[in-house]
Amino acid sequence: MKIVFIQTGGTIDKDYPHKTKGWAFEFGEPATHRILEKLNPSFEYEVLTSCQKDSLDVTAKDRAKLADLIQNHKGNKFIITHGTDTMMETASFLREHIKNKLIIITGSMLPERFSNSEAPINLGCAIATANLREKGVFIAMHGIVKPDTEIRRNLETGKYY
Amino acid sequence: MKIVFIQTGGTIDKDYPHKTKGWAFEFGEPATHRILEKLNPSFEYEVLTSCQKDSLDVTAKDRAKLADLIQNHKGNKFIITHGTDTMMETASFLREHIKNKLIIITGSMLPERFSNSEAPINLGCAIATANLREKGVFIAMHGIVKPDTEIRRNLETGKYY
Amino acid sequence: MKIVFIQTGGTIDKDYPHKTKGWAFEFGEPATHRILEKLNPSFEYEVLTSCQKDSLDVTAKDRAKLADLIQNHKGNKFIITHGTDTMMETASFLREHIKNKLIIITGSMLPERFSNSEAPINLGCAIATANLREKGVFIAMHGIVKPDTEIRRNLETGKYY
Amino acid sequence: MKIVFIQTGGTIDKDYPHKTKGWAFEFGEPATHRILEKLNPSFEYEVLTSCQKDSLDVTAKDRAKLADLIQNHKGNKFIITHGTDTMMETASFLREHIKNKLIIITGSMLPERFSNSEAPINLGCAIATANLREKGVFIAMHGIVKPDTEIRRNLETGKYY
Numbered sequence: 001m002k003i004v005f006i007q008t009g010g011t012i013d014k015d016y017p018h019k020t021k022g023w024a025f026e027f028g029e030p031a032t033h034r035i036l037e038k039l040n041p042s043f044e045y046e047v048l049t050s051c052q053k054d055s056l057d058v059t060a061k062d063r064a065k066l067a068d069l070i071q072n073h074k075g076n077k078f079i080i081t082h083g084t085d086t087m088m089e090t091a092s093f094l095r096e097h098i099k100n101k102l103i104i105i106t107g108s109m110l111p112e113r114f115s116n117s118e119a120p121i122n123l124g125c126a127i128a129t130a131n132l133r134e135k136g137v138f139i140a141m142h143g144i145v146k147p148d149t150e151i152r153r154n155l156e157t158g159k160y161y
Numbered sequence: 162m163k164i165v166f167i168q169t170g171g172t173i174d175k176d177y178p179h180k181t182k183g184w185a186f187e188f189g190e191p192a193t194h195r196i197l198e199k200l201n202p203s204f205e206y207e208v209l210t211s212c213q214k215d216s217l218d219v220t221a222k223d224r225a226k227l228a229d230l231i232q233n234h235k236g237n238k239f240i241i242t243h244g245t246d247t248m249m250e251t252a253s254f255l256r257e258h259i260k261n262k263l264i265i266i267t268g269s270m271l272p273e274r275f276s277n278s279e280a281p282i283n284l285g286c287a288i289a290t291a292n293l294r295e296k297g298v299f300i301a302m303h304g305i306v307k308p309d310t311e312i313r314r315n316l317e318t319g320k321y322y
Numbered sequence: 323m324k325i326v327f328i329q330t331g332g333t334i335d336k337d338y339p340h341k342t343k344g345w346a347f348e349f350g351e352p353a354t355h356r357i358l359e360k361l362n363p364s365f366e367y368e369v370l371t372s373c374q375k376d377s378l379d380v381t382a383k384d385r386a387k388l389a390d391l392i393q394n395h396k397g398n399k400f401i402i403t404h405g406t407d408t409m410m411e412t413a414s415f416l417r418e419h420i421k422n423k424l425i426i427i428t429g430s431m432l433p434e435r436f437s438n439s440e441a442p443i444n445l446g447c448a449i450a451t452a453n454l455r456e457k458g459v460f461i462a463m464h465g466i467v468k469p470d471t472e473i474r475r476n477l478e479t480g481k482y483y
Numbered sequence: 484m485k486i487v488f489i490q491t492g493g494t495i496d497k498d499y500p501h502k503t504k505g506w507a508f509e510f511g512e513p514a515t516h517r518i519l520e521k522l523n524p525s526f527e528y529e530v531l532t533s534c535q536k537d538s539l540d541v542t543a544k545d546r547a548k549l550a551d552l553i554q555n556h557k558g559n560k561f562i563i564t565h566g567t568d569t570m571m572e573t574a575s576f577l578r579e580h581i582k583n584k585l586i587i588i589t590g591s592m593l594p595e596r597f598s599n600s601e602a603p604i605n606l607g608c609a610i611a612t613a614n615l616r617e618k619g620v621f622i623a624m625h626g627i628v629k630p631d632t633e634i635r636r637n638l639e640t641g642k643y644y
Contacts, residue, residue: 001305011338014338016333016336016432016433016436025347035282038277038278038279038282039279039282039283039303039304040270040279040303040320041303041304041305042303042304042305042320042321042322043304043305109201110338110435111338111436113432113436113437113438114338114433114435114436114437115276115435115436115437115598116199116435117199118199118200118201118281120279120281120282120285121196121199121200121281121282121284121285121288122200122285123282123285124281124282124283124284124285124286124288124289124304125285125286125288125289125292126289127282127285127286127289127304128285128286128287128288128289128290128293128301128306129289129293131286131304131305131306131307132289132290132293132294132306133293140289142200142201142202142203143200143202143203143204143285143288143292144162144202144203144204144292145289145292145293146292159201159203160203161203172499175499177494177497177593177594177597186508271499271596272499272597274593274597274598274599275499275594275596275597275598276437276596276597276598277596323627357604360599360600360601360604361601361604361605361625361626362592362601362625362642363625363626363627364625364626364627364642364643364644365626365627431523437598438521439521440521440522440523440603442601442603442604442607443518443521443522443603443604443606443607443610444522444607445604445607446603446604446605446606446607446608446610446611446626447607447608447610447611447614448611449604449607449608449611449626450607450608450609450610450611450612450615450623450628451611451615453608453626453627453628453629454611454612454615454616454628455615462611464522464523464524464525465522465524465525465526465607465610465614466484466524466525466526466614467611467614467615468614481523481525482525483525
């Protein structure tokens with residue numbers, strides 16, 4: 001099995017490159033690298049970057065670029081790390097444009113840099129889905145893995161269910 | 162969805178209650194509690210303890226007790242945290258004795274207390290499997306999820322594949 | 323020995339209470355609580371809050387309030403957690419207004435919530451200073467502890483020396 | 484300022500190089516390296532190893548070797564990471580054999596690898612002591628920094644005070 005991980009930005013990848021005169025909160029290297037280093041996985045993988053944005057800033061053009069990247073890649077199983085606010089929009093777009101590939105979208109509520117982040121658990125959920133499914137578009141958040149057409153979000157708490 | 166987590170011991174739950182005169186390395190509260198607190202899951206769950214042992218010390222009697230606990234529980238989806246050295250023996254035993262339930266065995270190479278532990282990723286893999294399967298016995302380690310009859314282990318590196 | 327810890331805000335206390343529709347990066351409970359829980363200290367202490375601000379936003383009024391809090395407190399040893407950009411201004415103000423008490427200012431370049439934060443090391447430096455000095459105003463950052471009149475900062479790297 | 488860090492073993496440096504067939508709990512690379520990487524210190528330093536032992540196993544010969552290492556080193560400020568059970572014996576030995584140098588002994592109750600370890604705080608205490616003292620033998624544990632002749636230990640709780 002080979003998994004292609006694609007960074008698009010979102011909370012999971014937020015870092016804090018602070019020097020002087022105020023603070024910056026910027027996107028860094030994909031958190032996926034740090035998580036996979038801990039996992040020491042038995043599968044093959046590569047980690048790509050499509051964009052580095054808050055998900056509210058992801059545009060139709062960004063989604064088209066992401067779809068092209070997936071479509072033109074020889075791999076069949078993709079895990080997209082993504083901001084949590086527009087996961088379903090991106091999932092819906094990919095479902096319409098990509099056939100016969102497996103796409104799992106995940107992210108996290110706290111940056112992976114935080115010691116109390118759930119990012120490693122979420123990425124684990126996405127990885128297991130790559131083991132157990134062959135095609136379709138899934139979202140993995142809050143311990144729930146469902147096709148994007150079935151998952152819902154509580155807009156009060158931010159929790160997917 | 163409801164998941165029943167069962168602690169049996171193993172590296173994942175090793176803690177270090179050090180005071181004076183040498184050190185002790187003992188099993189503590191299930192690491193599952195700390196991981197689920199980070200996840201803030203949308204599924205229902207409970208966490209039970211069947212035993213607290215290194216997996217090389219798990220006996221036929223321990224496995225029978227575990228099977229009874231699962232068989233007599235009204236739940237259908239179980240995640241067993243277990244030492245890594247005899248996961249396949251326990252899986253094989255449970256497969257023979259439990260029908261029509263889903264059992265996923267996981268654990269970790271480093272104690273969950275370690276900041277570089279892969280335990281949260283592995284538990285994430287197990288949780289996604291609980292979402293995507295209805296019955297059978299699975300092992301989730303090193304980013305691989307397979308029925309216990311298909312998974313293998315490299316005895317040099319300790320890695321499942 | 324008793325130490326009074328006072329929160330004023332700054333990077334050390336930044337948290338990320340994310341729900342939906344963008345992210346917020348807010349000041350939470352003093353990180354000092356989490357650090358002292360790990361330390362399990364042999365000294366007595368209390369943790370107070372004077373303000374919760376980025377240090378570039380700390381005003382003369384905020385500094386006067388902080389000085390009053392210290393002056394009117396019966397304790398003699400104070401550790402102030404503070405944003406890194408105006409530590410020296412606050413130190414200078416306190417040195418002019420408070421006599422016969424020990425004041426140590428510290429903070430961190432990364433939020434204590436980050437797993438790679440140096441906040442626990444810096445607070446350790448401040449705590450040792452509380453053990454070894456009786457009065458004066460000190461800054462503890464980057465492994466350097468000096469009176470505020472002697473410490474310098476490299477404005478390129480942000481490092482105190 | 485330059486600080487020479489010397490590893491002797493103890494809980495702080497315990498690691499868990501687990502593969503198959505039981506677990507090993509061994510001494511790894513000095514935890515000091517990982518802590519100093521977070522600190523990004525403004526002082527110069529080097530990290531040496533004298534031995535890698537549980538402190539109950541440290542012998543007179545080990546202490547003599549450590550004293551020789553310090554005596555023959557051109558540095559003046561030394562931080563020794565050490566197991567917690569015989570810190571005072573090592574401190575007493577060094578005080579008798581080394582004059583005109585500063586020696587600070589520290590360690591931790593939980594391995595630095597643990598996410599809830601107090602090792603970074605303790606090393607911070609030792610580093611501040613290196614800033615504020617010029618000679619003598621000190622122990623830094625549980626937020627207390629005192630000459631080895633003044634510090635005490637509660638043998639019930641393991642806490643220095």
